[in-house]
Amino acid sequence: MTPTTTAAFDESALVEKARAGDAQAFTELVNHYERKIYRLAKHITQNDEDAEDVLQEAFLKAYEHLDGFKGDSKFYTWIVRIAVNEALMKLRKRKGDRTVSLDEPIETGEETVQREIAVWEDNPEQRYSRTEIQQILDEAVEGLKPDFRTVFMLRDIEELSTEETAEALGISIPAVKSRLLRARLALREKLTRQFRRKGEDVFAHL
Amino acid sequence: MLTCKQFLQELNDYLDPSTDPATKCHLEQHVNECPNCFIVVDTTKKTLQIYKGLEPQTIPESVKARLWKALEKKMAARKAQA
Numbered sequence: 488m489t490p491t492t493t494a495a496f497d498e499s500a501l502v503e504k505a506r507a508g509d510a511q512a513f514t515e516l517v518n519h520y521e522r523k524i525y526r527l528a529k530h531i532t533q534n535d536e537d538a539e540d541v542l543q544e545a546f547l548k549a550y551e552h553l554d555g556f557k558g559d560s561k562f563y564t565w566i567v568r569i570a571v572n573e574a575l576m577k578l579r580k581r582k583g584d585r586t587v588s589l590d591e592p593i594e595t596g597e598e599t600v601q602r603e604i605a606v607w608e609d610n611p612e613q614r615y616s617r618t619e620i621q622q623i624l625d626e627a628v629e630g631l632k633p634d635f636r637t638v639f640m641l642r643d644i645e646e647l648s649t650e651e652t653a654e655a656l657g658i659s660i661p662a663v664k665s666r667l668l669r670a671r672l673a674l675r676e677k678l679t680r681q682f683r684r685k686g687e688d689v690f691a692h693l
Numbered sequence: 694m695l696t697c698k699q700f701l702q703e704l705n706d707y708l709d710p711s712t713d714p715a716t717k718c719h720l721e722q723h724v725n726e727c728p729n730c731f732i733v734v735d736t737t738k739k740t741l742q743i744y745k746g747l748e749p750q751t752i753p754e755s756v757k758a759r760l761w762k763a764l765e766k767k768m769a770a771r772k773a774q775a
Contacts (some may be wrong), residue, residue, distance in 0.1 A: 508771075527754070536736070546764060550764065604729050621750065624744060643741060643745065668701075668704060671704070672737070673732075677737075678736070
């Protein structure tokens with residue numbers, strides 16, 4: 488995703504200043520990342536109140552522990568990790584620990600769902616309003632299991648690497664890979680139901 | 694040739710620009726010969742594109758206001774300490 492940057496945004500310089508006690512620099516970091524962190528929190532917790540708590544906790548903790556930030560990863564990756572931890576704690580609290588453990592192996596048995604094979608209508612982005620698209624995409628993500636949607640959010644939306652995602656979630660690299668695959672396929676499936684070209688043989692273009 | 698199931702297991706490698714050309718070429722063969730997987734590849738790419746193209750929405754004003762209030766409080770406390 489293209490960051491919503493102003494040309495002047497220099498993360499490491501701001502972090503440096505913030506660590507030296509410059510509150511204004513920290514304010515700029517918050518301004519820059521608050522929307523992404525809120526979106527991440529909302530997608531993981533699926534609850535407005537929890538998302539707000541996560542947003543606050545993440546930035547408050549980051550501010551508090553700036554000294555502990557070593558600068559060997561990006562500040563953004565660091566704050567994402569804090570937010571993910573907070574969000575997963577909320578999720579566990581709300582749903583009871585058992586259902587959302589991210590360490591449990593994922594079932595890899597045969598897929599029973601019928602795979603949806605259909606070409607899409609042209610440019611769905613232009614056929615629906617921004618709000619409609621947003622809603623379709625959000626609902627699709629929300630329909631994923633927490634394990635899958637968290638990995639999808641980190642890898643494909645926040646664009647963390649496989650290794651960073653594994654580290655943030657405390658799971659193995661193969662687990663990140665297999666969850667990402669399943670998340671992508673499931674989303675493709677859901678969006679295809681929404682955006683499939685209507686009223687013609689699906690193979691007509693071939 | 695790969696079966697569809699085998700190909701789908703490797704779909705992420707196929708979509709990953711950093712995958713080595715030989716692996717990619719091997720996977721490509723399947724896509725060229727299998728209309729179903731061709732569509733799956735195409736619509737998976739589109740799925741990722743549409744998600745990546747979406748900017749995060751703005752935060753509700755009230756949520757934002759409470760975030761800043763909490764931060765200002767923390768910053769003021771830090772200042773008082775120093």
